[in-house]
Amino acid sequence: MDENIAIGRAQKLLKDAGIKAAPVDVETLAVFLDFKVSRVELPDTEAGSTFIKRGQKHILVNENDSPLRQRFTILHEIAHHVLELPSKHGDKVPADELERFTGRHPEEILCDVFAAECLAPWALIQPMAEDKEFTLEHLGELAEHFQASRSCIASRFAQASDGHLAFVVAEDGVVKYSIVSKALREARVWITKGIPLPQNSAAAKAYKAGISGPHEADIEGTDWSSSDNARRFACYEQATYHAPTRQTQSILNFEELDQRPVSNGYRAKHDDDDLLEELDGRPGWSKYR
Numbered sequence: 710m711d712e713n714i715a716i717g718r719a720q721k722l723l724k725d726a727g728i729k730a731a732p733v734d735v736e737t738l739a740v741f742l743d744f745k746v747s748r749v750e751l752p753d754t755e756a757g758s759t760f761i762k763r764g765q766k767h768i769l770v771n772e773n774d775s776p777l778r779q780r781f782t783i784l785h786e787i788a789h790h791v792l793e794l795p796s797k798h799g800d801k802v803p804a805d806e807l808e809r810f811t812g813r814h815p816e817e818i819l820c821d822v823f824a825a826e827c828l829a830p831w832a833l834i835q836p837m838a839e840d841k842e843f844t845l846e847h848l849g850e851l852a853e854h855f856q857a858s859r860s861c862i863a864s865r866f867a868q869a870s871d872g873h874l875a876f877v878v879a880e881d882g883v884v885k886y887s888i889v890s891k892a893l894r895e896a897r898v899w900i901t902k903g904i905p906l907p908q909n910s911a912a913a914k915a916y917k918a919g920i921s922g923p924h925e926a927d928i929e930g931t932d933w934s935s936s937d938n939a940r941r942f943a944c945y946e947q948a949t950y951h952a953p954t955r956q957t958q959s960i961l962n963f964e965e966l967d968q969r970p971v972s973n974g975y976r977a978k979h980d981d982d983d984l985l986e987e988l989d990g991r992p993g994w995s996k997y998r
């Protein structure tokens with residue numbers, strides 16, 4: 710099974726259950742599939758569990774988790790059922806696993822993909838990804854709208870946008886997950902899993918500082934990508950660091966650099982342009998569409 714199948718099944722489930730608006734009613738989906746959902750006290754290390762008792766399918770969710778987390782846990786469990794992927798974590802979902810990448814089975818990641826499609830369905834997020842800028846602020850608004858985590862929304866946004874952008878998650882300073890938008894992929898720029906965070910990146914600085922919170926950086930496309938085509942781009946990054954999981958999330962907006970041939974006359978004019986633009990406090994290339 711690949712991600713497209715997982716996504717297709719999620720879309721079919723939403724359609725069959727008649728769900729068309731955000732925030733997606735996760736309980737309705739569970740009931741539609743004959744699950745009984747109960748919020749109960751579970752150890753901190755456990756996000757949820759699922760089992761069948763006297764013919765009734767149950768999902769238990771840790772009542773101490775945030776409502777967003779509970780929504781994701783329920784959908785992750787539903788995914789195991791719909792995708793018919795046996796759980797690699799037994800009946801219980803460990804709290805430190807969901808939406809993380811280190812040491813996880815591909816089946817578990819597919820279940821997260823399914824959950825993300827349910828939380829931020831393509832048909833709903835795609836028009837918003839065209840309208841809105843890829844910034845922490847707007848991702849925060851969308852996370853609220855969809856009642857999903859910011860990382861879930863950022864992935865979906867990058868998939869749906871027609872801009873040059875990417876979303877990168879690193880753990881312990883190493884890139885674990887990256888999604889580049891279609892336009893960036895078509896420009897033949899990619900970000901490889903397993904590489905250390907670029908030294909000048911906001912994420913690397915955030916990780917070294919070890920303090921949760923937002924950081925930003927203006928760097929080169931080639932800092933993020935080993936692709937020759939990355940030379941055509943500069944990159945504006947907003948990053949956040951989450952100390953408990955040692956995870957950084959980077960929101961990358963790539964701006965295509967001017968491709969015109971460099972002559973002396975043109976060069977002088979170009980430098981003037983840069984100076985003029987800097988007066989309003991933004992580097993020329995980082996202006997948003």
Ligand SMILES: [Zn+2]
Nearest residue numbers: 796797817820
């Ligand atoms: Zn699982």
